[in-house]
Amino acid sequence: MDSYRVSVENVLRTILSFGPRALGSMAERQTADFIEHYFQKAGLEVRRQNFSASFFPLVVAGKIITGLTLVILILAGFLFANHPLAVLVLLGLLLVQVPLVMLAVSGSKLSRIGRKFETCNLMGRTPDPDKDLPTILLVAHYDTKSQTLNMAWRVILFSVPVLAGIILFLSALLHWIGIFAMPAWGVWGMIGVAGICLVILFFSRTENFSPGAVDNGSGVAILLSLAERLPAKITPYANLVFLATGAEEVGLAGAIRFVKEDIQSLRQNRTLVMNFDGLGSGGTVTMAGLKQWGKFRFAERAKMSLNEHGFRVRHYKVIPGVGLDHIPFMRAGYLAVSFTQGSVESAKRMHSPADVLEGVNIDELAKLIQAFEQMVERSAIDYGK
Numbered sequence: 001m002d003s004y005r006v007s008v009e010n011v012l013r014t015i016l017s018f019g020p021r022a023l024g025s026m027a028e029r030q031t032a033d034f035i036e037h038y039f040q041k042a043g044l045e046v047r048r049q050n051f052s053a054s055f056f057p058l059v060v061a062g063k064i065i066t067g068l069t070l071v072i073l074i075l076a077g078f079l080f081a082n083h084p085l086a087v088l089v090l091l092g093l094l095l096v097q098v099p100l101v102m103l104a105v106s107g108s109k110l111s112r113i114g115r116k117f118e119t120c121n122l123m124g125r126t127p128d129p130d131k132d133l134p135t136i137l138l139v140a141h142y143d144t145k146s147q148t149l150n151m152a153w154r155v156i157l158f159s160v161p162v163l164a165g166i167i168l169f170l171s172a173l174l175h176w177i178g179i180f181a182m183p184a185w186g187v188w189g190m191i192g193v194a195g196i197c198l199v200i201l202f203f204s205r206t207e208n209f210s211p212g213a214v215d216n217g218s219g220v221a222i223l224l225s226l227a228e229r230l231p232a233k234i235t236p237y238a239n240l241v242f243l244a245t246g247a248e249e250v251g252l253a254g255a256i257r258f259v260k261e262d263i264q265s266l267r268q269n270r271t272l273v274m275n276f277d278g279l280g281s282g283g284t285v286t287m288a289g290l291k292q293w294g295k296f297r298f299a300e301r302a303k304m305s306l307n308e309h310g311f312r313v314r315h316y317k318v319i320p321g322v323g324l325d326h327i328p329f330m331r332a333g334y335l336a337v338s339f340t341q342g343s344v345e346s347a348k349r350m351h352s353p354a355d356v357l358e359g360v361n362i363d364e365l366a367k368l369i370q371a372f373e374q375m376v377e378r379s380a381i382d383y384g385k
Contacts (some may be wrong), residue, residue, distance in 0.1 A: 004366035011038075011212065011221040016357055022208035023247050024117030031142050032120055034276065035220065035244045039124030042227045044242065047123045051074040055082045057251035058145070059078040059206050062113065069094055069161055076168060077191045081184065084176035091169040094161075104152060111253040119143070121248035121254045123262070126231050135232070135266050136376055137241045139255070139275040139325050140219030142250030144212030144355075151350035155198040164194040165307060209353040213360050214346060219276035220244060225369045235302040238380035241266070248277075248325055253327055255325040259332050260268065266334075272298065273336035274372070274378055277328040280365035281346035284312045289326045289337030301382065304338055305375040309367050339372075355362040 016032060018027040032048075039046045072094045076087045129135070149157065168190060174180040211217075227242045234240055245254030279285075285306055287299065304315045329336035349355045 001134055004369050005010065005362055007225050007345065008365050008369060009229065011224050011360050012217050012357060012360065012362075014382075015142070015217045015220060016211050016213060020146065020208045020210050021142060023055065023119055023143055023145075023250055026210060028119065028143055028246065031220075032092050032122060032244070032246065035122045035142060035224065038224050039122065039242060042124065043127070044124030044227060047260065049121040049123065049217050050118065051120065051247075051253070051257045052118050053111040053250055054114040054116045055206060055250055056114040057111050058249065060303060063202055065200045066198045067321070069165075070195055070202075073161065073165070073168075073191045073194055073198075076172075079190055080168070080172060080175075080182075082188050082288060084172045088169065090101075091172065094165045094169075097132040098257075111247065111251045111256075114359040121253070121349055122244040123258075124227060124242040126235055126240045128166055129272040133238050133240045134270040134272065134380070135165040135241060136380060137243060137266065137271060137273045138223055138376070139243045139273060139327075140223040141216050141245040141277065142220050142326055143246055143254075144208075144210045144215065145249040146207045146210035146351050146353060146355075148201070148207065149356070150348050150352040152348045154201070154204075154351075157201050161194040162196045164190040172323055201318060210355050211353070213279050213282045213355050213357050214284065215350050215355055216248070216276075218280040218360055218365055221277070221365065222276045222279065222372060226373060226376065229373060231379055233373075238270060239276050245325055248323075252323050252325055252328055255328045256320055259328040260322055263329075263334075264333055268333050271334055273326055273329040273334050274376070275336070275338040276372070277324055277338055278340040278342065278346075278350070279368055280360040280362075281341050281349075282361055282364060283341050283346075284314055285368075286340050286342065287313060287315045288318060288322075288324060288340070289330055290335050298337065300378045301378050302337070304337075305371045306380065308374070309371040311368070311371065356359050 015031055018030040019025070021028040021031050029125040036048060048192055072090050076090045079086045079090070147154070168187065171180065171182040175182065198271055223242055223244060243258060245258065246254065247253035287302060299315050306313045324338040324340070326336040346359065349359050
């Protein structure tokens with residue numbers, strides 16, 4: 001336990017000493033160099049995948065979403081009493097735009113629009129991979145971002161307009177079929193509250209003040225600790241690939257680039273992808289992504305390993321509104337999952353200057369590394385059957 005604790009704390013302190021790691025920053029480049037050196041020291045074959053990305057999805061697309069939502073709600077308010085069918089169409093557009101925009105931002109070329117910054121993915125793999133063995137791909141992003149509003153407030157401010165849209169949609173439906181007519185003050189009251197939330201979101205700024213201890217220094221610390229310990233144990237059963245992605249915070253650009261350019265080297269039905277993001281803040285471990293592939297029931301084995309180390313686990317196929325690096329792999333047809341944690345307190349610190357080392361429970365992070373190590377060992381043996 002002590003060796004795990006020392007290892008993870010040393011990695012975290014080193015990464016945080018570089019400063020906030022926003023796209024295009026000196027700290028981001030220093031972190032990439034540090035990860036590359038760490039992979040080499042662990043005896044891995046290392047390759048750097050250089051690419052460019054922009055803040056367009058994060059900044060411009062976000063303002064387009066909030067502005068369009070506000071316009072739709074105001075139009076719905078004027079049409080509500082006399083044209084309920086038109087309101088249903090408008091609010092239907094509002095309710096479907098969130099998943100559609102998420103799909104566009106995390107699955108398109110939007111990160112190549114606007115001013116571009118150079119970044120890279122770092123890939124380390126065990127030497128002389130055996131093509132007959134399955135592959136386990138372990139992933140963590142190393143970049144950061146901060147915004148005027150922390151994660152907790154942004155979740156609230158996004159949720160209120162969506163909830164208002166759902167209530168107005170149902171009210172317009174009941175109005176159209178003649179069951180219930182919402183008074184004008186109720187309609188405009190909800191639109192007013194939602195509009196205030198949207199205006200605040202519209203004028204929030206993206207900054208570079210987050211040290212990124214939990215998001216995602218903890219994930220990098222897990223990745224590098226596993227790179228040190230796993231190859232000697234896993235090589236007889238599976239090939240290991242360690243991937244540190246850049247530009248995750250601007251639309252999963254690094255993971256998308258890897259999937260588009262390098263995924264061909266990994267067989268779809270023989271590759272397990274595990275992504276680590278936002279761990280060490282305490283609370284239940286959330287696993288997002290697919291449960292199984294064929295007879296290999298990964299979710300059961302993952303839960304068993306985490307439970308044995310004292311962690312509660314919950315599983316969702318997707319977490320609405322949250323972009324994680326397993327998503328491009330899952331869309332490409334791979335068995336892919338992300339592990340994260342979250343509480344109200346950690347959400348207040350996320351993407352803000354308060355995401356510092358003191359917010360990470362080092363002992364818990366060390367236990368998580370032990371759990372993931374056991375999980376990978378079991379998966380390597382079982383997935384190869």
